[in-house]
Amino acid sequence: MTRPDRAPRLVVAAFLLSALGAAGFAASYVLGLGNAALGGCLGGSFAFLALGLARWSSLIDAGEPDYVEERAVGPTPQGQYDAFRRALTEQPVPRSRVLWGALGTAVAAIGGATILPLRSLMPAMGTDPDDVLEHTPWRAGTRLVTEEGEPIRPDDLAMGGTVTAFPEGLDPREHVDTTTMLVRVPPNDLRLPAGRADWVVDGVVAYSKLCTHAGCPVGLYTDTSHQLMCPCHHSVFDVTDGARPIEGPAPHPLPQLPLDTDASGYLVARGDFSGPVGPGWGNH
Structure with missing residues (x-):
């Protein structure tokens, strides 16, 4: 099992690999490397993004055993609701600028890479689709x-x-x-x-x-x-x-x-x- 102190590094690495995969997709499109390269790079980018998000979300776990609390049907009492919010926000979830920056880089790279092929549909920037x-x-x-x-x-x-x-x-x-x-x-x-x-x-x-x-x-x-x-x-x-x-x-x-x-x-x-x-x- 991965040590908790190494988990943020794995998250950052996954996000950076996701950005790298998106960059590979863009390069494959520009160089015309074919569908295999396009699919492999874009699929890998999304896979690493999902891995990073999953690993990050797993850090919310406070280590308490799972249990079911029986309660009456109806709105949650305000006291219990406030206690839940405190318990959730007090979890040791990393919120460093490095993690958010890595996530932003991955999302921006994927967004840019997936938008890039749209240039083929713009006659002013690429080949006119009607002509093709x-x-x-x-x-x-x-x-x-x-x-x-x-x-x-x-x-x-x-x-x-x-x-x-x-x-x-x-x-x-x-x-x-x-x-x-x-x-x-x-x-x-x-x-x-x-x-x-x-x-x-x-x-x-x-x-x-x-x-x-x-x-x-x-x-x-x-x-x-x-x-x-x-x-x-x-x-x-x-x-x-x-x-x-x-x-x-x-x-x-x-x-x-x-x-x-x-x-x-x-x-x-x-x-x-x-x-x-x-x-x-x-x-x-």
């Missing part, structure tokens, strides 16, 4: 590459072939919304929406690989019918008709990525997708 939801990092002139980072030429796809592509220079694990499905079909079979005739290169058409129902990867392609299928809930999209959903729960077509080639003959994007990618509860 409606646009992806695809830009005009960005090369399409494989998962291994190899650039792609139209002829790399046989007729009826497929390739999963990503923007060159970006980590696909951090930019899942850029994942693109390339399919090569006979150009004469295409019936794309108006204005998209020049979005195709030698029959290679590009669509977002994220299903518009629940965001699952649409990776199953049937060449004979030119259909892409989502394996999660069996939504089916017609590749030749702008990836229009023809079966299943998907409410919207897969957004299309306009394609072109650069001076070296590699496929590049002409801009961003035709609409927001992913689940269809957004504005498509």
